[in-house]
Amino acid sequence: MREGSLEAPTRHPLDWQNPEFYDEEKLDAELRRVFDICHGCRRCFNLCDSFPRLFDLVDAAPSEELDTVASSDFKSVVDACTLCDLCFMTKCPYVPPHPFNLDFPHLMLRYRATDVKNGEGSFVDRQLAETDRNGKLVGLVAPIANFATSTGNTLSRNILEKVAGLDAQAELPKYASTPLTSQARATTPEINREAPGFGRKAVLYATCFNNYNDPSGGLAARAVLARNGVETEVVHPHCCGMPMLEQGRIGEVAKSAKIVAKALNEWIDKGYDVIALVPSCALMLKFEWPLILPGDADIKKLSSGTFDLSEYVVDIARKNGIAPGMEPIAGGVSLHIACHSRAQNMGQKATEMLKLLPQADVQVMERCSGHGGAWGFKKGNFDVAKKVGRPVARTAGNGGKAYVTSECPLAGVHISQGIDALGTDKPKPALVKHPIQLIARAYGIEV
Known part of the structure; x- marks a missing residue:
């Protein structure tokens, strides 16, 4: 053999x-x-x-x-x-x-x-995976929740560690008071007026993270796409189910897939491309869902009409040319290629996107950050996650670049924590949550 x-x-x-x-x-x-x-x-x-x-x-x-x-x-x-x-x-x-x-x-x-x-599995883990519910509820008290979950708040974090099993040292995602979808509705007419109208229209699948935790990546994406002639809308019909998939709850993932596919296919029928703002969610729409529901026509249709964000921007650059007006990003960038970006088998689209920057200075790190979604937050896993991600943290910490970024929002924060743990005396690169925000910054757009 x-x-x-x-x-x-x-x-x-x-x-x-x-x-x-x-x-x-x-x-x-x-x-x-x-x-x-x-x-x-x-x-x-x-x-x-x-x-x-x-x-x-x-x-x-x-x-x-x-x-x-x-x-x-x-x-x-x-x-x-x-x-x-x-x-x-x-x-x-x-x-x-x-x-x-x-x-x-x-x-x-x-x-x-x-x-x-067989009825096994953690009740707490199940509740943590209810990202839509949690995002809606916690967003109502976001400032209080963010204070309580800060690593500097040792009292509440130690309690959270005992009750929910979340390591007190792990930096947890913050929550936004206003979801991305709400912010987008307020700005859609204005931002679409800025689009020169090259014929492209795209609907951004907000994802739980961008919608409830950090809308800045989605806002930056809309601004960059508008500058490049793309009219956009933002929707979030339901979680993609990745947190449930991690736990083996395949039936619940299938339910999520049907809800999201029905909603997004209505946009495809109106001539819109679908862009997922997080690689893990793009992977679900493009590859995992068709393996879970292989005979579902709606799932197949959505799979073929979905793009990863970096992939879409690179496609614009190849077919239409990137819009002028970008200035160099001083100091260079250490770029982590997300594992679920690599799993989409589309090449290093984030690298190609950042090389569109004038005088691009990009250091690429194509290795797992170690975080692994919700897995890396848990007591007993966080130290392992740091060990697995140490080579990436060391490369970024010693690379001498001004910025570090990843397509995966959880990986970026984890890498930043890993750099702190190294104890290096070199200047720490500033964390940028997604490479698209560097493109926005190069256009002079701050979100």
């Missing part, structure tokens, strides 16, 4: 509606088949913590092989997977169409889905 495959990687639909998907004996057999291949290869040793945990289990087993590892110990391997997809997209030589048919992240997802089917 040759190592690797010459064909492009492909993924099979998730068979989550088949009762055999949740059969524990068949799941254990598949775990052992895949883990044995991973143990023999070990190419992923330096990605997330799942693989070191697996290899340590094997090395400590009486036979030093998988046959003497207890199935009950597999849970620690599953718990460390952040569904970043980097093993599938960048490392594994045995992904489909190779006959070994290895899809490690989706196997971890199957394990979690089986736990959910």
Whole structure:
């Protein structure tokens, strides 16, 4: 059997509606088949913590092989997977169409889905994943909530750590008093008047983070797109379901997919492109949903009509030319390529976008930040997340650039915290939440 495959990687639909998907004996057999291949290869040793945990289990087993590892110990391997997809997209030589048919992240997802089917799973985790509900409620008291969740507020953070399991050291997302959708409604007529009218129209899928936590990235995106002739609207019909996917709640993700697809396809029918403002959400719309609901025509239609934000700006530059008027960004930029951007298999679009800047000085970091969505906030995970992300933090901290940015809003903050932990005496680069904000700044737009 040759190592690797010459064909492009492909993924099979998730068979989550088949009762055999949740059969524990068949799941254990598949775990052992895949883990044995991973143990023999070990190419992923330096990605997330799942693989070191697996290899340590094997090395400590009486036979030093998988046959003497207890199935009950597999849970620690599953718990460390952040569904970043980097093993599938960048490392594994045995992904489909190779006959070994290895899809490690989706196997971890199957394990979690089986736990959910059996009534397991944390009540607290479930509540944290209700991002739409939480965003609407917490936004009503945003200043108080932001004060209470600040890392400097040791009393409330220690309580939150004990009650919700969120590490007191982890920087949590802040909340906005006014959602992005509300701010957009107030400015749509004005900002669309600024668009020169090159024929492009796009609807921005706000995403939970931009809508409830930090609207600045969405506002910057609208301003840049308007400068480049794109009329825009902003909507947020529902969460994309990524927080639920991380927990294995596939059925709930499918419900979210149907709600969002119905709403966004109405815009596609009116001639609008769909732009997702966060790579994880773009990945869901473009790739994960079609694997969960492969026969759904609405899902297929939305998948083919969706763009990642950086991807869309680069497409404008290639086909129409980027609008003039940008000034150089002094001091240079350290750019982290988000894992879920890489998983979209579209190339380094954020790098291409920032190289549109005059006299562009971009240092690219194409490695996982270690955060892994909500996983990195949790007690017991935060220190692991810092360890996994230390190479990125070290590169950014020692790179001598004025700014550090990531397409992933959680990764950017985590990298910034990692730089602090290094204790370097070099000037710390200023955090910019998304590369699009540097493009806006180059146009003289501050949001």
